[in-house]
Structures are given as C-alpha cells and as structure tokens.
Amino acid sequence: MTSLAPAAPSLGGRVDPDAATALALLNCAVRELCAPEQQVRVAGGHLVARLPRAGVTLRARLRRPPLLSFRLAGPIEELRDRWTVVDWRRITALIAGELELTTGAANPEFAAQVAASRDAMELIGRRRRADDADPFLASERSLVAGHRFHPSPKARQGADWPAYAPELGARFPLRWLAVRADAVAEEGDVSVLDRLGPPVRAGYRVLPAHPWQLDLLRPESDAIVDLGPYGPEAAPTSSVRTVYVPDAFLKFSLDVRITNCVRKNAWYELSGAVALTRALRPVFEELAGDLLAEPGYRTVSVGGTRLREGLGVIVREGVRGLPGTPLLAAAIADPDGDSPAAVSRLLGDDATPERVLAWxxxxxxxxxPPVLHAYLRHGVVLEPHLQNVLIAVDDEGTPVRAVFRDLEGTKLLPGPWTAFLADLPDPVARALTHDPERGWNRVVYCLFVNHLAEVAAAVADRYPLLEPALWRIVRRHVARCAEETPADTDGAARLRALLAGVPLPAKANLRTRWARDPDRQAAYVPVPNPLAEDLA
Structure with a gap:
C-alpha cells in the first residue's frame, strides 16, 4: 500500500487567541449571514464573503482546496481601496453592525463576550502546562480554542474561572456539606456520594459542592453544615461544571455564564435526568452504543429554588469498565490541539489511505447507527455533539465504541412516550420533549454538522484527496439505516430526503448569541449536505 502524505505539518501547538477569535467570527458570519444570502465565492485561494447590509467585503485564505468544507486561515482582510489586514476587534464591530442592520436590534453585550473569550484563550495559552498522563483527561482538557463555529467559544464570567479551568489542568478537592436528613431532596441512586464523602453524625447526609459555586451562593441555613474540603481531587471536564472523580462524574450548578448561559441544574432537570435514565436503559440495550446514565441526584429542600437548584448535583456513571480508551470527540476534531486524541496522533504520520478510510x-x-436508530425506532432525540460523545479506541487508535453522555439535551418525542410522560410532573415532562421536526433538526445538526463534519474536516486537513471518500462512507452508513427502516414511515422519508441531499440544519450560534435566546429556541440555517450522491 502507498502512503498518502499529509497535506501539511502537524497543526498542534499554541493557539493564537487573536487569530482563533477572528476566524471563529468569520466562520459564523459566513455560515449564518453570508452563505444563506449567496454572498460567498472562492477566488485565488481565498474565500471572499460580503456583509451585504454593511457593504463590507472580507476574505480569508483557504487552508486547503474547498472540496466539501471550508477551512479558513488568517490573515483576514477587508476590501477598502485595497485588501487590508484587519484584526478581531474590527471583525467584531463589522459583524455586530451587520447583525444590527439584519435584525433591527442591538446587543451591547456582544463585543464584551467576544473579548472575554479572546482573553480567556490568551490566558490559557500563557498558563497551560504539560497535560495529564491520563489520555481521557488529556482529551477533556485540550480544547484551548473551543468550537470554531461559535462567536465566543471561551467566554466565562467572573475572575475566578482559571482556578477551575480544565484547559489549565485544574484539580481541586470538593467542598462537602452535612445536610440534615429532613432538608435533603433526592431521587434515584446516589450511593456514590455517601462512599466519597466524609463521615457525618446520625441524622445528616453528605452533599458535595463545587467550591466556586459554594463561594457564590454562601448558603445560610441551620440545616446545612459546611464540612470543608474532603476526599479525592476532582478534575473538571470540558464543560467546566462537570467534574470527574474516580468512580463517577458529578454535574454541578454554576451561577456563572459559560459560553452561552448560566450553567444551573434547573429543578426539573434534576428529576428529568433520573427519569430519562429509566427510559433510556432498555433503549440502549438495543443500540450499538453505550450510555453514561445519570441514576440520581441530591440537593437541599430548604432555601427555596435558589438553593435547591444551586446546590443540586447530578450523579453520572464513570468511564471505568468501558471498552478501550475513551477520548472526547471534540479533542479528536480539534485541528490545533495538542491532545493525544487528535486525529494526527491517532492515525500517525505514515498512515496509508486504506488505514485512514478503515479508521x-x-x-x-x-x-x-445508534443516533439514527434512537430517533427512528425509539423516538429518542440524542444530542451527539462533539462534547457529548466519547469515542473508545483500541491500542491502535481505532474506534471500537461510541459512548453518549449528558442527558440535559436528550429529549423524547411525545407520541411514542405518551404513557411514560404522563406519569411525570408537567414541568418535567415538558422539559423532556421535542416535537418531531425540532427533534430531527437537533439530531441532524449535532450528528452531521457539529460532529461528523468537524472530525472529517480534521482528517481532510491531513489527507484532502480522501474527503469525498469520507462522505461516501458516511452515506453508506446512513443508507444502511434507511434499509433497516420500514419504507412507509416518517423516519424513512426523513432519511430519503437526507440521502437526496436536502440542506442540513446548522445551529445559528452567532444569531442565537445576538438575540440572547435560550439554546432550546436556537435558530437554524441551511448548509450544504455532503451526503448527496453526486457529491459523496
């Protein structure tokens, strides 16, 4: 077999915060503002994009030929009397102007959020050290620049975040509370908390707290006793608020804005996680994938909603016992990361075309298949975006299993789950459902646009001639799912449309941030579908 030489040297190394911020903004603008209105063209090795209402034309260099997915590189230039290099501040102002003219509304927070994200990248770059020897934790900590289609992927509120940043290798003991038994609210199996926590006197139960959150809340109640730090150190995962301890993941509330929103476990999400675990266990017994279930939660029943939500912790199963070595999918897709999970590390420098395609x-x-069959056969809307999926690999770096986690975005279709939902409190049931159209958009966006397109792009960065073959392989897996779906069903019709090449829905992160909408109400924009037979 003949080795296919990489298109470029390894892209790993330190991330330039200015360039990463500018490119993320331009990526969003091209996808959400320019391409839908046909204001994009390729010329002379550049992508040229016009902001039509602002009357501004920008261009960026194409890192490789634009076969199916654009991969841009700096510098970014603005057409004035001639092409002039512009920085991230100018791009922020130009895009904000276009959005205000497009929507008729201003957003005075936008520029500050972009700046906060850029500053976080810069700080992470200065303080970042050698990564954890554990490849799983290294993958969780490798996302220095974040999602390349988000205008402020590293925006974090407050000054305390570096002490709890996964990218900086943070580790810290949890703070533990003793809560009087009559002031405890819990559902499901939370026995891991009792094993991890300190001993407490009769009539009390232990409750872990994220130290950052505890400093923000400062709960005052004669039913709560602060026991201080205790136990094994926790390692924050890529979401910041979820931490890994030896036996489990613990998902805490944080009353700070991280990227999009304040990261709190709403009371109905606490109950919803346990309910979804009951529903999904039998479903995943039939799917070719693994689920990190969320079997229980514990919180307090005193102090009103503020403390009930603020001190709520969801227990999630850990990664021990999974096949192979689990790696965060977002780290595999990261073109500029230094994680052992990156595509370049998994495939090596001398991978043949056959090895790349087999991988x-x-x-x-x-x-x-697990994602599509969950929707088509079971009416379950998984949210398989890059930070919600772990890929277990063998000693050769070959994927052997997909592991799905974080039930917050997982929803049920009302039809197949009517009886199950009827037994839940109305607010919990409403939060657990999506209508079929919104549910399908979420599945297709997360699976194809957010996830597979980004990993495929990372592979194509190194092996650009293989990009059409990568999508032929994806098409084959989708076609197999279509063959296994009864032809007269709604699901089969959706798959036929997908294979015919109807545009894919891409979540409009830029427009959603500008409108300050909740994620559940995020808008979508159409993007080209690389599954179409004449493309793939």
Missing part, C-alpha cells in the same frame, strides 16, 4: 469507517459506524 473513519469504524468511527462513523459506531456513531451514526
């Missing part, structure tokens, strides 16, 4: 076939084969 990708395994990857897609473990991710696509």
């Amino acid at each position: 990708w076939d395994a990857y897609a084969g473990h991710v696509v």
Whole structure:
C-alpha cells in the first residue's frame, strides 16, 4: 500500500487567541449571514464573503482546496481601496453592525463576550502546562480554542474561572456539606456520594459542592453544615461544571455564564435526568452504543429554588469498565490541539489511505447507527455533539465504541412516550420533549454538522484527496439505516430526503448569541449536505 502524505505539518501547538477569535467570527458570519444570502465565492485561494447590509467585503485564505468544507486561515482582510489586514476587534464591530442592520436590534453585550473569550484563550495559552498522563483527561482538557463555529467559544464570567479551568489542568478537592436528613431532596441512586464523602453524625447526609459555586451562593441555613474540603481531587471536564472523580462524574450548578448561559441544574432537570435514565436503559440495550446514565441526584429542600437548584448535583456513571480508551470527540476534531486524541496522533504520520478510510469507517459506524436508530425506532432525540460523545479506541487508535453522555439535551418525542410522560410532573415532562421536526433538526445538526463534519474536516486537513471518500462512507452508513427502516414511515422519508441531499440544519450560534435566546429556541440555517450522491 502507498502512503498518502499529509497535506501539511502537524497543526498542534499554541493557539493564537487573536487569530482563533477572528476566524471563529468569520466562520459564523459566513455560515449564518453570508452563505444563506449567496454572498460567498472562492477566488485565488481565498474565500471572499460580503456583509451585504454593511457593504463590507472580507476574505480569508483557504487552508486547503474547498472540496466539501471550508477551512479558513488568517490573515483576514477587508476590501477598502485595497485588501487590508484587519484584526478581531474590527471583525467584531463589522459583524455586530451587520447583525444590527439584519435584525433591527442591538446587543451591547456582544463585543464584551467576544473579548472575554479572546482573553480567556490568551490566558490559557500563557498558563497551560504539560497535560495529564491520563489520555481521557488529556482529551477533556485540550480544547484551548473551543468550537470554531461559535462567536465566543471561551467566554466565562467572573475572575475566578482559571482556578477551575480544565484547559489549565485544574484539580481541586470538593467542598462537602452535612445536610440534615429532613432538608435533603433526592431521587434515584446516589450511593456514590455517601462512599466519597466524609463521615457525618446520625441524622445528616453528605452533599458535595463545587467550591466556586459554594463561594457564590454562601448558603445560610441551620440545616446545612459546611464540612470543608474532603476526599479525592476532582478534575473538571470540558464543560467546566462537570467534574470527574474516580468512580463517577458529578454535574454541578454554576451561577456563572459559560459560553452561552448560566450553567444551573434547573429543578426539573434534576428529576428529568433520573427519569430519562429509566427510559433510556432498555433503549440502549438495543443500540450499538453505550450510555453514561445519570441514576440520581441530591440537593437541599430548604432555601427555596435558589438553593435547591444551586446546590443540586447530578450523579453520572464513570468511564471505568468501558471498552478501550475513551477520548472526547471534540479533542479528536480539534485541528490545533495538542491532545493525544487528535486525529494526527491517532492515525500517525505514515498512515496509508486504506488505514485512514478503515479508521473513519469504524468511527462513523459506531456513531451514526445508534443516533439514527434512537430517533427512528425509539423516538429518542440524542444530542451527539462533539462534547457529548466519547469515542473508545483500541491500542491502535481505532474506534471500537461510541459512548453518549449528558442527558440535559436528550429529549423524547411525545407520541411514542405518551404513557411514560404522563406519569411525570408537567414541568418535567415538558422539559423532556421535542416535537418531531425540532427533534430531527437537533439530531441532524449535532450528528452531521457539529460532529461528523468537524472530525472529517480534521482528517481532510491531513489527507484532502480522501474527503469525498469520507462522505461516501458516511452515506453508506446512513443508507444502511434507511434499509433497516420500514419504507412507509416518517423516519424513512426523513432519511430519503437526507440521502437526496436536502440542506442540513446548522445551529445559528452567532444569531442565537445576538438575540440572547435560550439554546432550546436556537435558530437554524441551511448548509450544504455532503451526503448527496453526486457529491459523496
């Protein structure tokens, strides 16, 4: 077999915060403002994009030929009397102007959020040290620049965040509370908390707290006793508020804005996680994938909603016992990361075309069928975006299993789950449902646009001639799911449309941030579908 030489040297190394911020903004603008209105063209090795209402034309260099997905590189230039290099501040102002003219509304927070994200990247770059020897934790900590289609991917509120940043290798003991038994609210199995926590006197139960959150809340109640730090150190995962301890993940509330929103466990999400675990266990027994279930939560029943939500902790199963070595999918897709999970590290420098395609076939084969069958057969809307999926790999770096986590975005279709939902409190049931159209958009966006397109792009950065073959493989897996779906069903019609090449829905992160809408109400924009037979 003949080795296919990489298109460029390894892209790992320190991230330039100015360039990363500018490119993320331009990526969003191209996807959400320019391309839908046909204001994009390729010329002379550049992508040229016009902001039509602002009357501004920008361009960026194409890192590689634009076969199916654009991969941009700096510098970014603005057409004045001639092409002039512009920085992230100018791009922020230009895009804000276009958004205000497009929507008729201003957003005085936008520029500050972009700046906060850029400053966080810069700080992370200065303080970042050698990563954890554990490849799983290294993958969780590798996302220095964050999602490349988000205008402020590293925006974090407050001055205390570096002490709890996964990218900086933070580790810290949890703070533990003793809560009087009559002031405890819990559902499901939370026995891991009792094993991890300190001993307490009769009539009290232990409750872990994130030290950052506890400093923000400062709960005052004669039913709560602060026991201080205790136990094994916790390692924050890529979401910041969820931490890994030896036996489990613990998902805390944080009353700070991280990227999009304040990260709190709403009271109905606490109950919803346990309910979804009951619903999904039998579903995943039939799917070719693994679920990190969320079997229980514990919180307090005193202090009103503020403390009930603010001190609520969801217990999630850990990664011990999974096949192979679990790695965060977002780290695999990261073109500029230094994680051992990156595509370049998994495939090595001398991978043949056959090895690359076999690796990708395994990857897609473990991710696509469980997600599509969950929706089509069971009415379950999984949210398989890059930070919600772990890919377990063998000693050769080949994917052997997909592992799905974080039930917050997982929803049920009302029809198939009517009886199950009827037994839940109305607010919990409402929060757990999506209508079929919104649910399908979420599945397709997360699976194909957010996830597979980004990993495929990372592979194509190194092996650009293989990009069409990568999408032929994905098409084959989708087509197999279509063959296994009864032809007269709604699901089969959706898959036929997908294979015919109807545009894919991409979540409009830029527009959503500008409108300050909750994620559940996020808008979508159409993007080209690389599954179409004449493309793939």
